[in-house]
Amino acid sequence: MSAEPEESVVQQGREDAPGAGNERVPRYEEERGGAGTPDNFQRLWTPHRMAYIKGEGRPTGAGGDDGCPFCEIPDMSDEEGLVVSRGESVFTVLNLYPYNSGHLMVVPYRHVADYADLDRPEYLELATFTQRSLTALRKCSGAQGFNVGMNLGLVAGAGIAAHLHQHVVPRWGGDTNFMPVVGHTRVLPQLLRDTRQMLADAWPAA
Ligand SMILES: [Zn+2]
Numbered sequence: 001m002s003a004e005p006e007e008s009v010v011q012q013g014r015e016d017a018p019g020a021g022n023e024r025v026p027r028y029e030e031e032r033g034g035a036g037t038p039d040n041f042q043r044l045w046t047p048h049r050m051a052y053i054k055g056e057g058r059p060t061g062a063g064g065d066d067g068c069p070f071c072e073i074p075d076m077s078d079e080e081g082l083v084v085s086r087g088e089s090v091f092t093v094l095n096l097y098p099y100n101s102g103h104l105m106v107v108p109y110r111h112v113a114d115y116a117d118l119d120r121p122e123y124l125e126l127a128t129f130t131q132r133s134l135t136a137l138r139k140c141s142g143a144q145g146f147n148v149g150m151n152l153g154l155v156a157g158a159g160i161a162a163h164l165h166q167h168v169v170p171r172w173g174g175d176t177n178f179m180p181v182v183g184h185t186r187v188l189p190q191l192l193r194d195t196r197q198m199l200a201d202a203w204p205a206a
Pocket of ligand 1: 069
């Protein structure tokens with residue numbers, strides 16, 4: 001592990017978003033800096049989102065009554081739940097714990113853990129919405145590649161194992177950086193609600 005002095009950290013992609021004048025940039029972030037390759041998403045530091053990184057508010061149990069967020073999100077407004085698109089059997093939502101800017105999840109409305117238990121309408125629409133997620137992300141962020149897939153079961157790394165979800169993570173050349181490795185955290189560089197609006201606008205028609 002290199003021990004670069006703080007002063008040498010190159011800060012990229014730090015743009016002030018419109019109306020962001022009253023956002024406080026915490027001393028902590030100023031000292032940590034950041035690195036990465038700019039993409040077309042607008043960036044803004046969102047210190048209140050650190051709560052999500054730290055895992056606050058995650059469900060405590062496996063049942064649908066134990067605060068499963070994927071069961072609660074469909075009852076929220078699109079803006080509140082960060083819902084990008086709603087189908088008959090599945091919906092697409094922004095991840096609150098993004099691996100990368102624009103990290104989407106395609107989720108069945110039904111509280112089901114195993115992909116093998118999806119019925120035909122569910123898995124057909126899950127596939128369709130995965131395709132549309134790729135199209136929307138390419139259109140509004142110029143994504144150059146994707147990681148697509150699901151973690152089934154806690155041992156496989158599922159954060160919310162009881163309710164399956166397909167991850168669609170956009171990738172750009174050089175988008176990994178030292179923060180997840182050294183800092184054990186991830187920089188959340190933008191307002192999620194603005195990203196949601198961009199992706200909803202770019203979502204392909206049926
Ligand atoms: Zn659920």
